[in-house]
Structures are given as C-alpha cells and as structure tokens.
Amino acid sequence: MKLVTAVLPVAGFEQVHQALRTLGIPGVTVSTVFATGIQPPRYEVYRGVRRLVELRPAVRMDVVAADSDAADVLRVVLVAAAGHGGSVRVQPVDQVVRIRTRERGEAAL
Amino acid sequence: MIPYPSWLNSGDNTWQLVAATLVGLMSIPGIAILYGGLVQRKWIVNTMLMAFTAFAVVLVAWVLYEFQMSFGTPLHLGPGILHSAVGRPGTILGARAEIGQANIPLVSGAGLMPAFRFPQSSLAYFQFAFAAITPLLFLGSVIGRMNFRAWLLFVLLWSGIVYSVNAFLLWGGGWWAQMGALDYSGGYVIHLAAGTSGFVAAAVIGPRLARDRAKAVPNNLPMVACGAGFLWLGWNGFNGGDMYFGGQNASAAVLNTNLTTAVALLTWVLLDMFLSKQRKPTFLGAVNGMIVGLVAITPAAGFVTGTGAILIGLIASVVVWLSWNYFSKVGFMRKVDDALGVFHTHGVAGLLGGLLVGLFADPAMAIYYNKDGSVDSVAGLFHGHPKQLALQAGAAATIIVWDGLMTFLILRFLGLFMKLRMPDEVLETGDVAVHDEEGYPSEEGLVAVGVTGAPTPATAPVTGPVASGLPGGEPSRAPD
Numbered sequence: 292m293k294l295v296t297a298v299l300p301v302a303g304f305e306q307v308h309q310a311l312r313t314l315g316i317p318g319v320t321v322s323t324v325f326a327t328g329i330q331p332p333r334y335e336v337y338r339g340v341r342r343l344v345e346l347r348p349a350v351r352m353d354v355v356a357a358d359s360d361a362a363d364v365l366r367v368v369l370v371a372a373a374g375h376g377g378s379v380r381v382q383p384v385d386q387v388v389r390i391r392t393r394e395r396g397e398a399a400l
Numbered sequence: 401m402i403p404y405p406s407w408l409n410s411g412d413n414t415w416q417l418v419a420a421t422l423v424g425l426m427s428i429p430g431i432a433i434l435y436g437g438l439v440q441r442k443w444i445v446n447t448m449l450m451a452f453t454a455f456a457v458v459l460v461a462w463v464l465y466e467f468q469m470s471f472g473t474p475l476h477l478g479p480g481i482l483h484s485a486v487g488r489p490g491t492i493l494g495a496r497a498e499i500g501q502a503n504i505p506l507v508s509g510a511g512l513m514p515a516f517r518f519p520q521s522s523l524a525y526f527q528f529a530f531a532a533i534t535p536l537l538f539l540g541s542v543i544g545r546m547n548f549r550a551w552l553l554f555v556l557l558w559s560g561i562v563y564s565v566n567a568f569l570l571w572g573g574g575w576w577a578q579m580g581a582l583d584y585s586g587g588y589v590i591h592l593a594a595g596t597s598g599f600v601a602a603a604v605i606g607p608r609l610a611r612d613r614a615k616a617v618p619n620n621l622p623m624v625a626c627g628a629g630f631l632w633l634g635w636n637g638f639n640g641g642d643m644y645f646g647g648q649n650a651s652a653a654v655l656n657t658n659l660t661t662a663v664a665l666l667t668w669v670l671l672d673m674f675l676s677k678q679r680k681p682t683f684l685g686a687v688n689g690m691i692v693g694l695v696a697i698t699p700a701a702g703f704v705t706g707t708g709a710i711l712i713g714l715i716a717s718v719v720v721w722l723s724w725n726y727f728s729k730v731g732f733m734r735k736v737d738d739a740l741g742v743f744h745t746h747g748v749a750g751l752l753g754g755l756l757v758g759l760f761a762d763p764a765m766a767i768y769y770n771k772d773g774s775v776d777s778v779a780g781l782f783h784g785h786p787k788q789l790a791l792q793a794g795a796a797a798t799i800i801v802w803d804g805l806m807t808f809l810i811l812r813f814l815g816l817f818m819k820l821r822m823p824d825e826v827l828e829t830g831d832v833a834v835h836d837e838e839g840y841p842s843e844e845g846l847v848a849v850g851v852t853g854a855p856t857p858a859t860a861p862v863t864g865p866v867a868s869g870l871p872g873g874e875p876s877r878a879p880d
Binding site: 302305325327333334335336337341342343344345346347348 | 611828832836837838841842844845846847849
C-alpha cells in the first residue's frame, strides 16, 4: 500500500477532491496547513505596516491506496492540480487497520 | 440668556437626535457586521469597507445637494408627477440651514403637519441616516464581485438620482404624497427601493464566481447575531422618529415595530420547523424572519393598531418565506446572483408592508391632533377607504419602475468607463487581492518588511515562530 500526500493551494483543492471522488477513492483525510513554496509569497498591509506572508494557507490531502491503484491516484492528482501547483509525495505504508472490523491491509481500505 | 429659541422643544429634539443615532447604528456597525458575517471568509473586509465608505459618501453628498433634492422646494420639471418629483438641489452648510427651524416646504410649510420643534440639522441628520442605509442594504445583492471604484461612484449617483426622487415623492410632499400614498418610514423609499435596485444591479454586474456561489457559507454567525440585534433595536429609531415628535404616535410605532418583528421571526422559525425540507429551526432563518418583520411594519408602523401589526408580521413572513424557498428557485431568479437575497427580505417584504397599510391603516391611530380636538389620521380598505390600496399600488409601481430603470442606466453608464465586476483572478483571492487585508489574518509566516524597506527575500528560511516585529523589520508603527 502507498500513502499519497498532496499539498495544494486552497484554490486547487476542489478540483483534485472532485477528481478523486470520480475515480472512486473511498477515503481521504484533509487538513488545513501552512506551507511555503506552493504559492508566491504575498504582502498584507495593516495600519500602514507592510508584512510579507511567506507561509501561505494550503490544503493537505492524504490518501492510502492499494499498490496497484497508487499510480492512478498520483496521475489523477497531477492532472487535476495542473493549473494550480503544489506537490505530491508517495510513501510506502506498512499496515492499515480498520478499527471497527479489525480488517487489515488492503481489505481495510 | 436662553439656551434655544421658543420654537425648539428639547424633548422632541432629543428624541430626534437619539432616533437618528439609532438609525445610524443600524448601518454602522449593524449592516457592516451583519453582511460581514454572512459573506464568505475571503470577502469580510471588502464587504465592511463598502458599507463604511458608502455611509461616508452619502453624508457628503447629502449636505451638498441631496437633502434639498429630497426635502427642499420642488423643481418643476413638467406636468403631473414631474411637477413635484424632486427638490431643487442646494447645500445646507450655512449657519441658518443648520440652526434654523426645520422645514419641509411642501409638508410642514403647507400645514400638513405641525411646525417642527427642532432645527434643520436634526432633520437633515435623521434623514441622512435613512439615505445612507439604503445603498448599504442593496450592497447585499452585489457583494463578492463588484469593483470597489464602481461601488463608490454608483452609490454617489444612485443616491442623488434615485433616492432623492423616492424620498421627495413620498416624504418631501411630492406627487405621491399629495395623492395620499402612505409610507410611514420607508417601506417603499428604502426597502422596496433596495430590493429593486439590488436585483437589477446584481443582474447588470453579473454573478460571483460559480465556485463562490456554490460554497457561499457565512463565516461568522455570532457577528451576524450582533448585526441583526443592532438592526432590530435600531429600528426603534427608524420607525419611532419618523413622525418627528416624541409623542403618542412614536410610542405606538415603536411597540408595533417590535410586535410585528417578533411575530414574523416566530412565524419563520415555525415554518422552518414544520414545512422546510430538513424540518429544523435555523438561526439564519430567524434572522431573515426578523428582517422581514422589521421591513414589513416600516411603511405601516404608526398607522396600524397592534392587531394590524400582528397580522402584517404573519402575512409578510409567510409570503417572504415562500418567496425565499420557492420563487428564488425559478429559472430567471436563479440566474441573477442576488447574493444575500435582498430581493426577498427587503423588496418583497417592503412591497407587502406598503400594500398591507392600504388594508389595515386605522383612523383611530392619531398621528397629530387638530385644535378642535379631532385627530389627524389615515384609513385603509378595512376601515372604509378602499382607494388607499390603489394609491399604495401606484406608488409601489412608480418606485419599482424608476429605481429599476435608473439603476440599470447608471450602471450601464459607469460600465462605459470601468469594469463593474472585478476580474476572475481577483475574485479567486478576495480581500487580500483587493485590499491587502484579510478578515482573520494569521500570524504564521508573517514577516514585517518595514514601510519602505526592501522585502525579505522569499527564499529566506523561516526559522522558529515568526511573528510581527522581527529584528530588522520595523516594529509596530501603530500610533497608539
């Protein structure tokens, strides 16, 4: 099994989420994070003081997929997020357990 | 020495200034935070700034020419309604205009009401608060995409061309007032006007981003609660000050206003509980019901009895609830992106209230007293005066046609010189793209870069918690 983690600008999240749903991925964990490098830094001005915002709000999506599906998930994320930027990483996963049923491995996905 | 001239009554003047302030509080902060809380997180700053700036724009225009256009001597433009549709523009900046006795030439000067007992500046400020809240109300139709520059100019032109005519026709002694049409405190002049103009403006300017429309969830319900509270209690000044005296009619108007509002709020909540799809009471539904009640009683407040007030609340809430839940789903209504539904809660509710006063106005509700002890009052269809309903319908039609047409023309005119709608890439970002500010700034990753200094290189590693006032950056320049 693989853990596919995508860190996306907020504007790109919707499309990627939609694409993954279309692909039939049952579960995804989404968190709001701060990240650099995904979008250019921007400036905000409060009471005349200009401030650089380096860490920009971003969305992190974690999807655990069977080995055979991981490549497809990665491809879908890449296509859907193409206009927005961000990054995706894929890591191996040792074990997945569904707490309620105690199913393990790919059966628990 | 004496403190003030003999025509001045300190009680009446005090009430008028308090009422004016209450109406002002409905705009600032009332509407600013009500709408600020109802919009998406990324549009809070834009919404609140549009509200504050419009309030300021209207006051400057008001003293320079608009007050006289709304309440001054008539400008005879032609026969019929054109003979008294708008006043002659002029300033009220001089000492005499500010401290002299208030006067509306075609109303108080014509013996249609007792002489004012407060100075012109009280009348001007009180009426300014009404002129200012009207553009703020239809702001709810155009938030989330309207170009800020276009907004400032639109408010300026709309207020001068459209509002002053509305006010003159019904309150300044203009044609519809002479015919006998009634608008106690702005059901037509303000709310029907805001509903109509907001709807037309939303259609001309174009919709928000499709994604924003689909995800338009409010960002702060407690802020909505504060704004809604300012509206409800502020309305005591709105309807309580409009007969210009701290007398029996003001008291009745205030009680009726609250009564209708309570009934309309409860009606909306009950409809949500028993007839909506999810069968649950909702807070935002209650706020809608509250606004519907406030708006619907506005044209009737001191003209109807408590029974009339209860019936108006009930009828208006049911009709607007149906309009909100069903009529809004009709094809062309869906196409126009009236963001906060001003069409329903102000347009439909204002129209209904205006028509219902033609039914329920009760001659026993004394507005003023004559020297012989008889009362000066008005009657509707249920009290033997069916013509009142026709007058109410005629005045409503005038407001709808004039406001709709002129809103369309003003925006088309401004559209020749500027984009009315912000470009899509700005709409994607929202507040930060338009104002360099956001509603809830985060401290994470923030580096002060000094007022004029060169920006910190974007590639610099971020070490440790970064907050404002880093060494090297300007500390805080805030003057307090």
